[in-house]
Amino acid sequence: MREAAFVKQNKDKWATFESALSNKTKISPDVLSDLYVEITDHLSYAKTFYPGSNTEFYLNTLASEAHRKIYKTKKESRNRIVQFWKTEFPSMFYHHQRELLIAFLVFLFFSLVGAFSAANDGDFVRAILGDNYVNMTLENIEKGDPMAVYKQMGEFNMFLGITINNIRVALIAFALGITLGIGTLMVMLRNGIMLGSFQYFFYEKGLLWESARTIWIHGTIEISVIIIAGCAGLVMANGMLFPGTYTRMESFKRGIKNSLKIMISTLPFFVIAGFLEGFVTRHTEMPDALAILIIASSLAIILYYYVIYPRQLHSKSKL
DSSP: OOHHHHHHHHHHHHHHHHHHHTTSSOOOHHHHHHHHHHHHHHHHHHHHHSTTSHHHHHHHHHHHHHHHHHHHHOOOOTTHHHHIIIIIHHHHHGGGHHHHHHHHHHHHHHHHHHHHHHHHOTTHHHHHHOHHHHHHHHHHHHTTOTTGGGGSSOHHHHHHHHHHHHHHHHHHHHHGGGGTTHHHHHHHHHHHHHHHHHHHHHHHTTOHHHHHHHHHHHHHHHHHHHHHHHHHHHHHHHHHHOOTTSOHHHHHHHHHHHHHHHHHHHHHHHHHHHHIIIIITTOTTSOHHHHHHHHHHHHHHHHIIIIIHHHHHHHHHTO
């Protein structure tokens, strides 16, 4: 990369960092530390490709000042866990909205593929969901309780089993990021097709609304965090495929670090989804208004924490 292009690509970030060091912009010590890592990486790159240049001199001065200031002022938060969910993770996740969008679009596309396939192939649903599940559901429909599957186990056992299974699926989607994201996208494909064919099955039986109002009580958060786990896998893959100004190994390490943070952020939501499926979804007699309130609230929480709040924090950091 030509020096002029390198400077143009990173000058805004350097200016923000310099402004923070001179106290013109207030940012947290953790964010300052992350920026410091980037500056030192850029300095190493400049020393390698532009030795003796003004760019190297500028970055060296900036890094030296940052080192002095960070290790003089940075203090560990007394409540590290709260700080992680409140600022550290959302600030980091702002930079991975693209991967989140890709994971969502892939999942949505294959959900539509699943519904379309089910509509055009009478055996498709059985091939995807299995004969046992389809036959059991048909029996429940005949008995007048199509959502009876959510009442077969005890509340706590169902909560525990569902939570563990959902975390397992998410971990697979995350870990398969090591396959350059191909495995992660396959997990999105498989789950999207299952969801689409599942919903079409109930639509065909004239039960789309009843199934949706029941399933999405827990499914709103459950499906959302599986997509977010897919995002984590893509973040890891992105670190391997597109190192930018970092060495490939350093980029890979940063990708793993950030993807692990994304996975950690989903844990409370998996517990909430498991709780809803184990203790709430089974109450199919609840009023539609209550079901809609739970679904809408769940969607609002996910959208706010993973999309809106990171953007708000990023905007504040630039003031």
